[in-house]
Amino acid sequence: MDTNARCEIQKLAxxxxxxILLGVPLFLMSGLGYxxxxxxxxxxxxxxxxxxxxxxxxxxxxxxAWCTGTTLVIGLGVFAGAVFLYLGMCLLFGKDSRIEMLVPAHVLAILSMMAIPVYTSVRKKALRTTAAVSSHYQTMTSSSFSSTAAGGAGLTKS
Structure with a gap:
């Protein structure tokens, strides 16, 4: 086989x-299979x-929800929001465009289910950090007050 034929086969592959790499995720994400x-x-x-x-x-x-480990309440909320979006768009644009109206609702549901776990984990980490800083600050202020009350850093009689 010459190099030109090999090059054409590689281009075709x-x-x-x-x-496949672009079409399969788009197919799944748009809900076209359903x-x-x-x-x-x-x-x-x-x-x-x-x-x-x-x-x-x-x-x-x-x-x-199963893959990301989100709770049932979050999953039901995302599902209800996507269904209301789908039905609202069907009412707004008519019966002839039901298939096209599924795509935005489906994509919104997927993006929400991917973003909510990230948001909750970042929020929990921020709350833990805030609680740690707050407890450290309280420890620092209480120790300085106790040393002042004991006469360590306060004014002394001369």
């Missing part, structure tokens, strides 16, 4: 690899189509 499954199952009949899409959204949120 890189194109396929980049398509749309295709719902379309096969119920063939665009309402309210079953919307119910299937909401079940797919619930599956995504549940899997992310």
């Amino acid at each position: 890189m194109k396929k690899l980049s398509l 749309v295709l499954i719902a379309n096969k199952l119920v063939r665009d009949r309402e309210p079953w189509f919307t119910l299937c899409l909401v079940c797919g959204l619930a599956t995504t949120v549940a899997l992310l």
Whole structure:
């Protein structure tokens, strides 16, 4: 095999690899898999189509809650917010755009489920640091008051 043919094969392989590396996460993140499954199952009949899409959204949120270790309350809150966003956008833009309206709700749910654990861990760390600094400050001030009361650093009689 000559070098030109080998180079063309490598370029084709890189194109396929980049398509897979970019396409699969976009496919999963946009919820397109749930749309295709719902379309096969119920063939665009309402309210079953919307119910299937909401079940797919619930599956995504549940899997992310399990992977990130978030609580049930946070998972339910993110799910409820995403469902209200999806249904509100469907009401606003009409029945013909139900599939397109799932993408923002799905992406928002994924980003929220990824950001909330980071936020809570940073907040807990900040609270621990604040508590440590506060207890250290209280220890310092109480020890200086006790030494002043004992006459160590205060005014003495001459």
